[in-house]
Amino acid sequence: MLEGKRILLIIGGGIAAFKALDLIRRLRDRGARVVPVLTSAAEEFVTPLSVSALAAEAVYRDLFDLTNEAEMGHIELSRSADLILVAPGTANLMAKMAGGHADDLATTLLLATDTQVLFAPAMNVRMWDHPATRRNRAQLEADGILFVGPDEGPMACGEFGEGRLSEVPRIVEAVEAALDATPSGAASLKGRHVIVTSGPTHEPIDPVRYIANRSSGAQGVAVGKALAEAGARVTFVTGPADVAPPPGVEVVRVRTALEMEAAVMAALPADAAVMAAAVADWRVRAPATGKMKKTAGQGAPALDFVENPDILARLSQHAERPPLVVGFAAETETVVEHATAKRTRKGCDWIVANDVSEAGGAMGGSDNEVTLITGSGAEPWPRMSKDAVARRLAERLAEALEGTS
Incomplete structure (x- = not known):
């Protein structure tokens, strides 16, 4: 080779x-x-x-x-x-x-x-x-x-x-x-518009506290970079991640799930969407306008939670749905089974499933071991760097979109 x-x-x-x-x-x-x-x-x-x-x-x-x-x-x-x-x-x-x-x-x-x-x-x-x-x-x-x-x-x-x-x-x-990133691959997504979401969302409790998922944004950044290198025009919608956005993309910075949903829908139409963000499932219905004080003897405050919008499901059912919608599934057990069910439930085309348990090491680490779930079944990929995962995913997107208008 x-x-x-x-x-x-x-x-x-x-x-x-x-x-x-x-x-x-x-x-x-x-x-x-x-x-x-x-x-x-x-x-x-x-x-x-x-x-x-x-x-x-x-x-x-x-x-x-x-x-x-x-x-x-x-x-x-x-x-x-x-x-x-x-x-x-x-x-x-x-x-x-x-x-x-x-x-x-x-x-x-x-x-x-x-x-x-x-x-x-x-x-x-x-x-x-x-x-x-x-x-x-x-x-x-x-x-x-x-x-x-x-x-x-x-x-x-x-x-x-x-x-x-x-x-x-x-x-x-x-x-x-x-x-293996050959010039032929670099032209394979030329003229395509791809939306990528990345990083966590921060759902405020009060001005100094928030609810979030553990996500560095590294895999989303790698995906955005690989797609841009493959010639795509990338709209990169990122929450407050630990890593800088990739070069050569249009960056839309958001903080909450509601802001991310609005940014994704505003970016349509697109040829594909890769939803790599770790969106918080819930938010506080009415965040406090001032810092909530801890008072001795009064115990913890009661927080009234509501569900955040399901951005992946909404995009999969949208009138301007991209021809290819890819979700991510961060699981800690029975990864393939949960991810397969998620693909059906959300209505997306593919799911990139990864093990985010402590043993998996994906959260905050430099490597990932994923399984690509499609309508044809589960395709396990070997453990590799997040950059290599992103390049392989970009190649698969290019193959899937080839010949479509």
């Missing part, structure tokens, strides 16, 4: 750098040419000699190499690759990329390129969870950088959590997925 592909591999400094050696071997086994770049910190963990021997290529290390830079080698390196892969990607590299810094060969390559970049993070769990790192990732995703991982597990420092470099087979899979 990677035959003839040229991959520029930037190896960051971290204990996970030793996995880059196996990564080089596996990429070459699939026919790729791997051109390695070592940061100065990476040389503390792997040697240029071992990297060069496995890649069968010279190792690039120095921005001020007189031989290479006489021909502006960093520009040539950055633009002659089919993909730039950063593995392991450190918190420092993320921060420099997000800020547009270019103070060594690796960061200069990343700033000078117009090639797709795939970033495989690896760092301590506290570093990964730090607000600065979260902000940097959101910025990089908004800039079009793809991510694979990190994974959860024990770390060399003795801690446990999210931050481990993804296993090598998974990185290879992400490389294949990134390179």
